[in-house]
Amino acid sequence: xxxxxxxxxxxxxxxxxxxxxxxxxxxxxxxxxxxxxxxxxxxxxxxxxxxxxxxxxxxxxxxxxxxxxxxxxxxxxxxxxxxxxxxxxxxxxxxxxxxxxxxxxxxxxxxxxxxxxxxxxxxxxxxxxxxxxxxxxxxxxxxxxxxxxxxxxxxxxxxxxxxxxxxxxxxxxxxxxxxxxxxxxxxxxxxxxxxxxxxxxxxxxxxxxxxxxxxxxxxxxxxxxxxxxxxxxxxxxxxxxxxxxxxxxxxxxxxxxxxxxxxxxxxxxxxxxxxxxxxxxxxxxxxxxxxxxxxxxxxxxxxxxxxxxxxxxxx
Numbered sequence: 001x002x003x004x005x006x007x008x009x010x011x012x013x014x015x016x017x018x019x020x021x022x023x024x025x026x027x028x029x030x031x032x033x034x035x036x037x038x039x040x041x042x043x044x045x046x047x048x049x050x051x052x053x054x055x056x057x058x059x060x061x062x063x064x065x066x067x068x069x070x071x072x073x074x075x076x077x078x079x080x081x082x083x084x085x086x087x088x089x090x091x092x093x094x095x096x097x098x099x100x101x102x103x104x105x106x107x108x109x110x111x112x113x114x115x116x117x118x119x120x121x122x123x124x125x126x127x128x129x130x131x132x133x134x135x136x137x138x139x140x141x142x143x144x145x146x147x148x149x150x151x152x153x154x155x156x157x158x159x160x161x162x163x164x165x166x167x168x169x170x171x172x173x174x175x176x177x178x179x180x181x182x183x184x185x186x187x188x189x190x191x192x193x194x195x196x197x198x199x200x201x202x203x204x205x206x207x208x209x210x211x212x213x214x215x216x217x218x219x220x221x222x223x224x225x226x227x228x229x230x231x232x233x234x235x236x237x238x239x240x241x242x243x244x245x246x247x248x249x250x251x252x253x254x255x256x257x258x259x260x261x262x263x264x265x266x267x268x269x270x271x272x273x274x275x276x277x278x279x280x281x282x283x284x285x286x287x288x289x290x291x292x293x294x295x296x297x298x299x300x301x302x303x304x305x306x307x308x309x310x311x312x313x314x315x
Contacts, residue, residue, distance in 0.1 A: 046091065064100050115273070132161075138154070140153055224292065
């Protein structure tokens with residue numbers, strides 16, 4: 001079975017995780033009795049892919065079916081692909097006793113209304129995989145943060161055959177498609193910078209049109225719901241990701257709160273905040289709906305309190 005990998009980093013290497021009180025592998029210099037120093041190698045606490053035991057809160061736990069040996073072999077191949085090729089923004093856990101289940105956490109990308117959020121997906125491989133695509137359930141907390149992600153957890157994606165798509169090439173191909181491809185597609189094609197236009201009926205983005213205004217409003221709503229999802233995750237993180245959730249929001253707390261301030265003040269449109277960027281001039285301020293201002297006024301102190309509880313340094 002695949003396990004945590006050990007890795008070495010230079011002694012006292014700076015990292016954002018160590019600065020905020022958790023996470024990150026390191027090698028420490030320890031003084032020996034004779035004055036020499038030795039390196040102590042530590043296990044990376046949050047490998048991108050790992051195997052855990054507790055599947056008790058997995059959405060498909062009770063509905064998963066017996067996986068035949070031939071399918072298990074294919075799933076093990078997928079495990080290796082995940083371990084070798086997952087980007088830093090996606091973390092996956094497999095289960096010791098349920099080979100057919102996975103859980104994935106995707107970090108929202110910069111320059112989208114989902115930036116710095118965590119989005120969880122429970123995955124189940126069918127017994128005849130890859131003849132049929134996997135089932136994927138989004139942990140929504142009852143929020144519709146994206147046209148492709150429903151409150152009941154349905155993920156609408158042509159690669160999963162849950163949407164027809166424009167071209168046959170977009171649909172699941174048993175000879176080529178993988179769960180890694182599914183996760184990358186959700187991150188890039190679903191959690192994108194203009195989710196309003198994920199709905200085919202709304203056409204394509206064109207600057208200066210009424211659709212653009214609707215898109216801005218949708219991004220505001222998506223960010224509000226993303227912040228609410230953060231509070232749910234911090235209150236009750238998915239099993240197998242407890243420490244990861246705490247570490248992630250300790251690391252991103254300042255950026256998230258600064259974004260809330262920038263969006264509420266109209267300094268920048270939702271989805272375009274860049275931490276460390278100089279403030280925009282008054283002439284470039286954007287109009288902010290009162291409803292959004294009130295949402296930020298309510299959510300900011302809740303987020304501050306939740307982040308502080310996890311050890312984030314917000315002085």
